[in-house]
Amino acid sequence: MKFARFIMLIVSIALLVPATHSPAHAQEFELKHDHAEQQQAVEYVCPMHSHIVSDEPGTCPICGMDLEPQQRAEQVSVVVSDQMQQNLGIQTTAVTYDTLWRYYPTIGTVQWNTNEQHHLHSRAAGWVEKLYVRSEGESVQQGDKIYEIYSRELVVAQQDFLQALNGSTNPRLLRDARLRLELLGFAPSLVKQLEQTQEIFYRVPVFAAHSGVVTQLNIAEGMYVEPGLAMMTLIGTDSFWLIADVPERYSDWLRVGSPADITLPQANLNAYETEIEYIYPELDAKTRTQRVRIKLPNSELSNGLLVGMQAAVELYGGPKREALVVPLSSLIITGSDNRIIVRNSEGGFEQRAVHVGLVVGDKAEILHGVEAGEQVVVAGQFLLDSEATLQSNRLNRQQQGKPEVQDAHAHH
Structure with a gap:
């Protein structure tokens, strides 16, 4: 009778011990965790910035939102024998403090300097009798004739000017008539010619006030135009802009005047030293990048510079x-x-979520997740990460299957 009770006691103990590993698997990896401590642990996390974690209630230092409590995830530690570490080629190195020189290589695109952009509007309504600019992309020099227009308003203004010139003794009337012609787009040279010949221009020529390239052409011969229509757009070619996109995580150290090097062999630019000229205030919602404008040399120093070059x-x-x-x-x-995978104080390996800051070359800044002196795995970490993930999922399934967890779910 006593022997039978002893056998039943042994069987009961065996049933209480979970078999989480097969014998073959246990020779390679061993899982360690502590339920009692971690099951009751609570941490406070920012709902917008998940890397902001605190052991006490408070607010996020970035956005000011209240930290929300959540149960601390049970930490899984994977223990690997020394022999297996050698076989897997696992290598570790210490987390250290270092000086990172901010540096970011990227690609910039040559674009028009929109500060040199000019829109041409007719000051008077009328018909385009002759168009000298036939297509976009044409170069125009200052003073070139770009179109001729017939406008009844311009004809009447010329008649009023000649009447004031010949019949009025009031100098103010003559001045107002001359000013009216100029405000309607009548070139000063034409006013002088009208004053000398006293012959009215029925087809009034219009000249380019600026040099540049035609980037938009919205008229054709015979069209009726009004002052509200942007007939064409000219952009100067004396200077260009170089626009580059920079990821959001680098935007905090960008400054106007920060140095930059440009290499564009097609325009005779090799490691050309320049600087950031302007930082655009908005962030692209899709690419999460910020645009910066980089100063380019004038066209005399950069022969062959074309819009669209990279x-x-x-x-x-x-x-x-x-x-x-x-x-x-x-x-x-x-x-x-x-x-990252970190070697803990007991010699095991555990997963650690980290928030990455500045990345320079082969080094990455860690803003949250590890401390100086801890050992991180630099070779073989993917196998350890897979094993830790597998064991963590298995542990979560076991926790979900506990009676007290099931009862808790049943009351919701």
Whole structure:
């Protein structure tokens, strides 16, 4: 009878111990976790910035929102024997403080300098009798004849001017008649010619006030035009803009006047030293990038510069000292977050979510998630990450299957 009770006691103990690993798998990896402590642990996380985590209630230092409580995820530790670490080629290195020189290589696109953009409007309504600019892309020099217009308003204004010139003794009337012609787009040279010949221009020529390239042409011969119509657009070719896109995480160190190097062999630019001229205030909602405008040399120093060309751009900022740094190779980058594998104090390996800051060369700044001196895995981390994820999912399923968890769900 006593022997039978002893056998039943042994069987009961065996049933209480979960078999989480097969014998073969247990030789390679061992799972360690502590339920009692972590099940009751609560952490406070910003709903907008998930990397802001606190052990106490408070507000987010970035957006000011209240931190929301959530149960701390149970930490899974994967223990690997020394022999297996050698077989898997697992290597670690320490998290250190370092100075990162802000540097970002990117591509810039040559664009028109819109500060040199000029719209041409007719000051008087009328018909375009002759058009000398036939297509977009044509170059126009200052003083070139661009079109001729017949306008009844211009004819009447010329008649009033000649009447004031010949019949009026009031100099103010003559001055007003002359000013009216000029405000209607009558060139000063034409006013002088009208004054000398006293012959009315029925087809009034219009001359280019600026040199440039025609980027928009909205008229054709015979069209009726009014002052509200932008007949054509000219952009000067003495200077261009170079526009580059910079990711959001680099925008905090961009400054007007920061140095930049440009390489564009087609325009005889090789490591040309220049600077950021303007930083656009908006962020592209789709690409999460910010545009910067980089100063280009004038056309005399950059022969062959064309709109649409792409240049290699290197942007530089000052040093960021005392940055917490890990090798870039240690990062496990996913679509939703960034992780690293850390060797804990017990010799096991655990996943750690991190928030990445500045990335320069083969180094990445860590804003949250690790501390200086901790060992991070730089080789073999993907196998450890897969094992930790597998064990964590299995542990979560076991937690969901507990009676108290099921009872909690039943009351919702």
